[in-house]
Every structure is written in C-alpha cells, then in structure tokens.
Amino acid sequence: MSFLFAATLLSAATLAQAQNSPVGRWKTIDDATGKPKSLVEIYQANDGTLAGRVVEILDLKDGPDPLCTECEGPNRNRPIRGMVILWGLKPDGQLRWTHGRVLDPENGKDYKAKLELQGGGQRLAMSGCIYFLCRQQIWIRE
Numbered sequence: 001m002s003f004l005f006a007a008t009l010l011s012a013a014t015l016a017q018a019q020n021s022p023v024g025r026w027k028t029i030d031d032a033t034g035k036p037k038s039l040v041e042i043y044q045a046n047d048g049t050l051a052g053r054v055v056e057i058l059d060l061k062d063g064p065d066p067l068c069t070e071c072e073g074p075n076r077n078r079p080i081r082g083m084v085i086l087w088g089l090k091p092d093g094q095l096r097w098t099h100g101r102v103l104d105p106e107n108g109k110d111y112k113a114k115l116e117l118q119g120g121g122q123r124l125a126m127s128g129c130i131y132f133l134c135r136q137q138i139w140i141r142e
Contacts, residue, residue, distance in 0.1 A: 019121030022050065022097065025142035026124055027058070031135060035059065039142060042086065042115075050097055050115070052086030054105075070108030080105045086113060086126075102128045111135075 023044060028037045039056040057064060057080065067077050075083060089100030095117040102113035111128035118125055124139040 020095065020117065021121075022115050022117060022124050025055065026052075026139040027142055028126075028139050029137055030059070031137045038080075040085065040139070045087065049087065049100065050089040051084055053082060053084045054080050055082075057081055066105075068105045068108060071103070071105065072108055075103070075108075089113060089115060102126065104128065 022042045024042060026040050026042060028040055029035070030037050037057075037059045038054050039058065040052045041055045042050055042052040045051040057066065066080050068075050068080050068083065069077060071078070083103070083105065085103040085105065087101055089097040092098040092114075096114065097116075098114040100113040100115075101110045103110045111130050114127045114129070116125040116127075117123070118138075122141045124141070125136055126139055127134045127136045129135075
C-alpha cells in the first residue's frame with residue numbers, strides 16, 4: 001500500500017514539474033487563422049538551452065510533408081517535419097525563456113524568440129521578434 005502512495009506522489013511531483021517547463025509536445029496555432037498547424041516537441045539541447053523540432057504537420061494545405069522552399073542554407077528544400085525551428089532559449093525567470101531564435105518555415109526567416117508558460121503550464125506564448133515588432137502565437141500542450 002505504501003508503494004502505491006509513493007508512486008502517486010512521485011507521479012504528481014513529476015506532473016507539477018512538467019507544468020513549470022515548456023519541455024514536451026505542443027500544438028501550434030496559427031495566429032492569423034486560429035487553426036492548428038503542427039506539433040512541435042520542445043527539448044533540452046546538449047548545451048542546456050531549449051530547442052524545438054516539428055514532429056508532425058497538421059495543416060495539410062501544402063501536402064503531408066512540405067519542404068522549406070523559402071529557407072536558405074542547409075534547410076533549403078528540406079522537409080519541415082523533423083526540422084529544428086526553435087533553439088538557444090535560456091531561462092529568464094520562473095516561467096519565461098528568452099535569448100533564443102525561431103525559424104518561420106513559411107518565409108524562411110528566423111527571429112528573436114521568447115517563450116512564456118501560461119494557464120498553469122497548459123498554454124505557451126511563443127513570440128518571434130524583429131527589432132521591436134513581435135508576433136505571438138499561443139501553443140497548446142499535447
């Protein structure tokens with residue numbers, strides 16, 4: 001009986017810790033249409049920063065496996081699925097991560113990125129900024 005109690009406490013502690021971190025899978029929501037676009041998995045990179053890769057395409061308007069035709073360099077004409085689109089994010093307070101970059105595969109450009117957990121860790125405000133102009137999307141935890 002005490003094993004079950006300990007397992008329940010451990011599970012609750014793990015869940016609470018996960019809610020204070022953006023690590024996990026997120027459904028991206030297009031800020032213009034309000035429709036789901038993709039699933040992004042945020043993970044801790046080898047250097048300790050946070051990064052994120054596209055693991056599934058939900059918006060099939062460009063087909064099930066679109067290429068990053070607008071990207072330059074090594075991402076040019078590569079599949080968006082599997083592509084790292086977030087990198088270099090560092091903690092900035094308890095529920096914020098900043099100083100990273102985000103790639104927009106639709107236009108091939110990358111922007112300054114920041115993340116902020118909201119709604120008890122179930123929503124993630126992801127902002128991409130150039131100079132002082134920012135665009136924000138709300139992502140939903142999967």
